[in-house]
Every structure is written in structure tokens, then in C-alpha cells.
Amino acid sequence: MKLEIDKLLARDVRSGARLLRWIDDGVAEARAVLKVIWQHTGRARVIGITGNPGAGKSTLTDQLIGRFRERGLSVAVVAVDPSSPFSGGAILGDRIRMQEHANDEGVFIRSFATRGHLGGLTHTTTDVVHALDAMGWEVILVETVGVGQDEVEVQRLAQTTLVVLTPGMGDEVQAIKAGILEIADVFVVNKADREGADRTVRELEQMLEMGKGGRPSLGELMHHGGLKASDLEQADRASPDEWVPEIVKTVASRNEGIDELVAAIDAHAEVYAKACQAPEFIRARLRQEFLEIYRRALFARGWSYLMHEDHLQQIVDRMLDRSSDPYTLAEQAVRALGSR
Amino acid sequence: MAEERKLRILVAKPGLDGHDRGAKVVARSLRDAGMEVIYTGLHQTPEMIVNTAVQEDVDAVGLSIMSGAHNVLMPAVVKGLEDKGAQDIAVFGGGIIPDDDIADLKNKGVKALFTPGTSTEDIIAWVRANVKPK
Ligand SMILES: Nc1nc2c(ncn2[C@@H]2O[C@H](COP(=O)(O)OP(=O)(O)OP(=O)(O)O)[C@@H](O)[C@H]2O)c(=O)[nH]1
Numbered sequence: 001m002k003l004e005i006d007k008l009l010a011r012d013v014r015s016g017a018r019l020l021r022w023i024d025d026g027v028a029e030a031r032a033v034l035k036v037i038w039q040h041t042g043r044a045r046v047i048g049i050t051g052n053p054g055a056g057k058s059t060l061t062d063q064l065i066g067r068f069r070e071r072g073l074s075v076a077v078v079a080v081d082p083s084s085p086f087s088g089g090a091i092l093g094d095r096i097r098m099q100e101h102a103n104d105e106g107v108f109i110r111s112f113a114t115r116g117h118l119g120g121l122t123h124t125t126t127d128v129v130h131a132l133d134a135m136g137w138e139v140i141l142v143e144t145v146g147v148g149q150d151e152v153e154v155q156r157l158a159q160t161t162l163v164v165l166t167p168g169m170g171d172e173v174q175a176i177k178a179g180i181l182e183i184a185d186v187f188v189v190n191k192a193d194r195e196g197a198d199r200t201v202r203e204l205e206q207m208l209e210m211g212k213g214g215r216p217s218l219g220e221l222m223h224h225g226g227l228k229a230s231d232l233e234q235a236d237r238a239s240p241d242e243w244v245p246e247i248v249k250t251v252a253s254r255n256e257g258i259d260e261l262v263a264a265i266d267a268h269a270e271v272y273a274k275a276c277q278a279p280e281f282i283r284a285r286l287r288q289e290f291l292e293i294y295r296r297a298l299f300a301r302g303w304s305y306l307m308h309e310d311h312l313q314q315i316v317d318r319m320l321d322r323s324s325d326p327y328t329l330a331e332q333a334v335r336a337l338g339s340r
Numbered sequence: 341m342a343e344e345r346k347l348r349i350l351v352a353k354p355g356l357d358g359h360d361r362g363a364k365v366v367a368r369s370l371r372d373a374g375m376e377v378i379y380t381g382l383h384q385t386p387e388m389i390v391n392t393a394v395q396e397d398v399d400a401v402g403l404s405i406m407s408g409a410h411n412v413l414m415p416a417v418v419k420g421l422e423d424k425g426a427q428d429i430a431v432f433g434g435g436i437i438p439d440d441d442i443a444d445l446k447n448k449g450v451k452a453l454f455t456p457g458t459s460t461e462d463i464i465a466w467v468r469a470n471v472k473p474k
Pocket residue numbers: 051052053054055056057058059060094097145146147190191192193194250251252253254
């Protein structure tokens with residue numbers, strides 16, 4: 001199958017699905033297509049949904065699809081589930097909860113396996129979102145894996161990040177590592193039909209009052225002029241200055257609280273859109289986008305050098321006979337890249 | 341980044357029968373064989389299965405049907421994929437299927453049929469031999 005750019009940009013499902021496959025599998029043709037279609041990105045609303053396993057991310061995503069469809073917006077979903085570390089295989093079950101939308105042409109749902117990538121996404125989710133954005137999907141919902149508390153990558157990609165929590169786990173808010181709380185634009189306390197929801201909300205409120213949760217504002221990070229290198233990682237967590245994270249209670253399985261959730265997402269989007277008028281804000285996002293792609297490109301280059309001829313084997317040989325050390329060998333390998 | 345081609349298989353349960361033990365066993369063993377399995381739950385219509393297969397760009401669709409409606413449902417999925425230009429997605433099936441029906445279904449484009457008692461190893465072996473990543 002050959003991909004036609006025109007068809008892709010006209011949201012042809014089969015072409016789009018194939019492009020995503022090639023991206024996911026690291027097929028070389030995908031890069032050529034991404035180069036061409038990047039100019040068409042930057043239009044979609046990207047919303048990230050993260051949180052513990054079983055918190056209700058997919059059920060919430062299903063509800064959000066419905067709400068955005070009611071407004072006549074087209075919706076794409078990127079749903080990530082973990083690969084088995086043993087077999088490398090995966091069972092991708094997020095879309096079970098979204099199948100009522102399977103026959104709606106205005107909805108496109110795609111499941112991905114992490115394939116060893118940590119951070120809640122796959123190593124190509126950025127490219128996947130670019131592709132869907134360029135194709136003209138107006139809203140892109142990204143559901144991360146729910147494996148633990150380090151699934152913070154999604155906020156780099158999303159304009160609005162939802163962190164889904166559930167009540168009734170004791171001092172759960174205290175127990176949750178800071179990382180995941182700092183990426184929330186909106187906290188969703190789902191399964192509010194269970195005992196303890198109000199307590200969870202209160203704990204979150206207290207935490208926010210103490211200024212611990214929520215993304216740092218870009219203004220805070222930049223008040224002394226340009227960004228330092230050490231601020232780059234921080235800047236990609238930035239939310240617009242005026243935004244204070246909202247807390248919404250939902251019962252996703254009963255469609256309760258979803259209007260309030262959508263209102264919170266919209267409120268954040270409005271503030272975000274305003275922030276986007278500031279060049280520094282846009283530049284920080286673009287810088288992040290570039291750095292991630294650059295990091296991957298560097299790695300790919302370095303990797304292909306190691307795999308070329310028997311470079312890697314030679315390096316290991318020199319460690320084995322102790323004629324050199326891995327630090328020197330790594331420096332030499334990097335220098336060799338420049339001269340090729 | 342190096343290419344990493346993986347088989348992607350949709351395991352789907354069309355029709356009205358209310359349990360999916362068999363489908364889940366197959367899904368799990370395909371996963372354990374290193375494949376990525378999309379599982380969509382019970383009561384899927386052929387149209388839903390076709391749309392899911394195309395969006396997920398799977399290499400094959402495995403249909404589990406215990407209700408006896410295989411003669412209708414399986415060819416409907418094959419036909420639906422063809423209509424979308426997705427005849428490169430292989431369809432295979434499992435269930436209580438009489439021999440006469442098997443020949444007929446194969447004529448209609450179902451690539452392989454597995455009856456109760458087939459080991460999951462046989463299914464995996466068939467998939468490996470007959471399905472290639474896109
Ligand atoms: N009681 C209750 N159950 C819910 C609610 N929302 C979702 N569930 C149930 O919780 C279970 C998990 O829901 P999912 O939407 O699959 O959760 P998830 O976060 O996507 O799960 P993973 O992707 O596996 O991490 C399902 O059985 C849902 O029906 C809710 O508000 N209340």
C-alpha cells in the first residue's frame with residue numbers, strides 16, 4: 001500500500017490507519033510522510049487522560065467522545081496499554097468501553113502497546129498525535145497506560161491533562177507521588193458513587209492550597225528572562241499562568257459529572273488559547289516538541305553506528321580484554337558519528 | 341529507530357452468545373506468543389468488527405462464534421472488509437462448526453476454521469505461518 005498525502009489529509013481512515021501502523025513499527029516511509037504533513041499540525045485539541053489502573057480512564061474517554069460528538073466535532077482516541085515484558089505481546093482492551101462509537105465515522109479509535117517504553121505512552125505517540133492532527137481530527141483524546149505513578153509524559157503532548165483518581169484508598173492523595181499531581185490541569189475524582197469521594201476532593205483542595213499540585217506556570221519559570229537548560233524539563237510542564245487546577249467529581253459508568261468535567265476542560269482550553277498568544281509560550285511548546293524528536297534522532301543515529309559492521313562487538317571486545325573502558329569507548333563512538 | 345514489526349490481531353465476538361471464555365483464551369495465548377491483540381468484548385456486529393479492524397489496521401481478525409450463526413456472521417465480516425478495500429486483513433474463526441459449513445465458509449473467504457478441541461498452539465502456528473505484518 002502506498003500512502004497518498006491528499007487522502008491522508010482528507011481523513012481517509014484506511015490511509016491514516018496504515019500511517020499509524022508504520023509509525024508504530026518504525027517503518028522508514030513514515031518519517032517521509034511526517035515531514036510533509038507536519039505543516040498541517042497544530043489545529044487539534046489534544047486532551048490527555050492519565051491515572052491509576054482501573055480508575056475509569058476508558059469509561060471517561062467514552063463519555064467525552066459522546067460529548068464532543070454532540071458538538072459536531074470529530075474525535076480521535078489514542079489508547080495505550082502495556083506490553084507484556086515477558087512475551088512482548090499485549091492485550092489491548094481499552095476500546096471495549098468505547099465500542100458504541102465503532103460505527104461513527106466521526107470517531108477514530110486506535111490502540112497501542114507500550115513496547116517497553118516507560119512514561120505511560122509509546123515512544124511514537126508524539127508522531128501518532130501529529131498524524132491524527134494533520135489528518136484533521138478536531139479533538140484527540142490520549143489515554144495513557146495506568147500502571148503506576150510515573151505516567152507524566154502525556155502532559156508534554158496534551159494541551160489539557162486530566163488526572164483521574166478514585167476515592168477509598170486511604171490517604172491516597174498523600175501517597176501519590178508528586179509527579180502525577182503536578183501534571184494535572186483538571187483532577188477527576190471518578191467513582192464518586194463510592195465512599196470517600198468528598199474526602200479525596202478535600203485532600204486535593206488542601207494540597208492545591210499549599211501550592212503543591214498542578215503545573216507550575218510558565219511565568220513562574222521565566223520571570224528572570226529566558227529559560228536555562230535546567231528549566232527546559234520544567235517548562236514542558238507549564239500551564240498557562242492564570243490557571244488553577246479544577247477538581248471534578250464523576251461517576252463515569254453512569255454518565256454523571258461529565259458536563260462539569262467538559263466545562264472544566266473548556267475553561268482550561270480558553271485560558272490555554274489565550275496563553276498561546278504569547279510567543280514565549282508557543283516557543284516553549286515547540287522547543288519541547290523539537291527536543292523529543294531530536295533526542296530520538298540522536299539515539300537512532302548512534303544506534304545505527306553501533307549496529308553497523310561489528311562496532312558494538314568490537315567495543316565489547318575491548319571491555320572484555322580490559323584494553324579500554326566503557327566511558328572512553330562511548331566518547332570515541334560518539335566522536336566517530338561526527339566523522340561519518 | 342529500528343523497525344519492530346509485530347503482528348496485530350483483532351479477536352472479536354460477534355453475535356448474541358453471552359460468554360467469551362474461548363475468545364479470551366485465544367487472545368491470551370496470542371499475546372503470550374508475542375502478538376498484539378485487540379479485544380473488543382461481547383456482542384459485536386459485523387459492521388463494528390470491520391470498522392475496528394480497519395481503524396486498528398490489524399493483520400488478521402479472529403472471530404469466535406458459539407451461537408451457530410457463523411454462516412451469516414463470518415462471511416459478513418469478510419464482505420465488509422472487502423467493501424472497505426481491506427481484503428488484506430485475513431479472517432479466521434473458531435466455534436462449533438459442522439464440516440459442511442467449514443468448506444462453505446472457506447469458499448466465502450474465511451482463511452481458517454478451528455473447532456473445539458483445537459489446541460491454542462495450532463492456532464498460533466497457523467497465524468504465524470499465514471499472517472504477515474503490514
Ligand atoms: N463504581 C464505578 N465504577 C466505574 C466508574 N467508572 C468506571 N467504572 C468501572 O471501573 C472499571 C475500570 O474502568 P476502565 O474505564 O476500564 O478503567 P481504566 O482506567 O481505563 O483502566 P485501565 O486502562 O485498565 O488502566 C470498569 O469495570 C468500569 O465499569 C464509576 O464512576 N463508578
